[in-house]
Amino acid sequence: MKLKVVLVGTKGWADAHAKAYQASDxxxxxxxxxxxxxxxxNKLADRYQIATRSLDLAKLLQETSPDIVDIVSSADARLELIKVAVRFPGVKLxxxxxxxxxxxxEAYEIEELCNTYGKMVLVNHQHKYLPAWRKAQQLLRDGAIGEIEFIRASTKVNIMEQGSHLIDMVMYFNDFSPVRWVMGQTGPYEGKxxxxxxxxxxxxxxxxFANGVRATIECGAFARSLKGETNPFYHIGVDVYGTEGHxxxxxxxxLEVRNYITGEHTIEKSSWEDSYMDALIDYVNSIPxxxxxxQAGHICDLAHAMLSYQVIMAIYHTAEYGGKVELPHRFEDSIVERFAVDADR
Structure with a gap:
């Protein structure tokens, strides 16, 4: 029997989620x-022939009794929607x-709410399901470049947007080794x-990281450019250096892999445009x-998401107070809210 899902959101990425569910068995x-x-x-619901639709989430959940609530809304509305979803016993995830x-x-409250009500949570870092990126992680795990020593990662979009994917991928490539400390810096908010x-x-x-691996992260307008890219959202790259290659x-x-010992050198295609929909479908199909x-966990579960989120908050914290911060650490909102003040000016 299929699991039932209610989709919350009507903009572009919600359409991709609806398409993925239509393709799921x-x-x-x-x-x-x-x-x-x-x-x-109505336009989105009609497109996918979904008769049950509403602007009232509680009413919709009462009518449909779903197993899954998929919140594809703006981040500022997320917490209130989760507060509604957790109250329905039939919602599993x-x-x-x-x-x-x-x-x-907000992150701590989401974690506490979902733990209190016994809800599983996934955070949609579907980049892990892109074929080339999944292969890259497997190659690293198999020792294709020896033991990992250093990772350089960059994106030309801000840290809370594509930076959240980037840091999650660094954690994934390093097999989610715990983080010892983070030392970061930020510029102002100017809306570039x-x-x-x-x-x-x-x-x-x-x-x-606890396993001795070091990483550098660059997010935003000053980060390295990838030659040939015109879309800033595609300027995302990760370089991993090991004892035997890169x-x-x-x-x-x-995706390029070079082994200095054997001389083996391979280059193959890595494509967001060709693969993002298949990756999203694979991600959706991993949920059941x-x-x-x-108990088996999931590479996108709340525990993993909290690890990468802690790294982002550590960058904000050390930018405000200097030095470096050891993880885990409980952060205060002021390190983030100062940028919202700049945006309102």
């Missing part, structure tokens, strides 16, 4: 919830888009990129297995 889309735009809600939250207190999420236009950090991957260009066996 294990999950059925039974309802769509909008915020205030009835016309956009809540899926949310990145970033996990806009402030530390096209993201709707308020965050510093530039951010950078040095990270030391691996370099760019979001929409190539997690629901059936929560």
């Amino acid at each position: 294990s999950i059925e889309l039974v309802g769509i919830c909008g915020h205030s735009n009835t016309e956009r809600l 809540i899926n949310i888009e990145k970033p996990l939250a806009l402030t530390p207190s 990129d096209s993201s709707s999420i308020v965050a510093p236009d530039e951010a950078m950090a040095s990270i030391l 691996l370099k991957i760019a979001l929409n260009q190539s 297995g997690y629901v059936a066996n929560p």
Whole structure:
């Protein structure tokens, strides 16, 4: 029997989620919830022939009794929607888009709510399901470049937008080794990129992992450019250096692996444009297995998402107070709220 899902959101990425559910053999889309735009809600629901639709999430959940609530709304509305979803005993899992939250207190409240009500949570870092990126992680795990020593990662979009994906991928490539400390810096908020999420236009950090691997992160307008890219959202690259070689991957260009010992050198295609929909479908199809066996965990579960979110907050914290911060650490909202003040000026 298929799991039932209610989709919350009506903008572009919600359409991609609806399409993924239509392609799934294990999950059925039974309802769509909008915020205030009835016309956009009806247009999306009609496109996928979903009869049950509403601007009232509680009412929709009562009518449809879903197993999954998929929240593909703006980040500032996420917490209130989760507060509604957790109250329904039949809801087993809540899926949310990145970033996990806009402030530390929101992240902690989401974690506490879902733990209190016994809800599983996934954060949609679907980059892990892109074929080239999955292959890259497997190659690293198999020792294709020896033992990992250093990782360099960059994106030209801000840290709370594509930076959240980038840091998550660094954690994934390093097999989610715990972080010892983070030391970072941020620039002001000036709105240089096209993201709707308020965050510093530039951010950078040095990270030391418990397994001895070091990483540098660059996010925003000053980060390195990938030759040939015109879309700032495609300027995402991760370079991994090991004891025997290196691996370099760019979001929409190539995956390169070179082993200095054997001389082996391969380059293959890495494509967001060709693969993002298949990656999203694979991600969606991974949900039933997690629901059936929560103890097995999931590479996008709340515990993993909190690790990468802690790194982002550590960058904000050290930018404000200097020095470096050891993780885990409980952060206060003021490190983030100062950028919202700049955005309102």
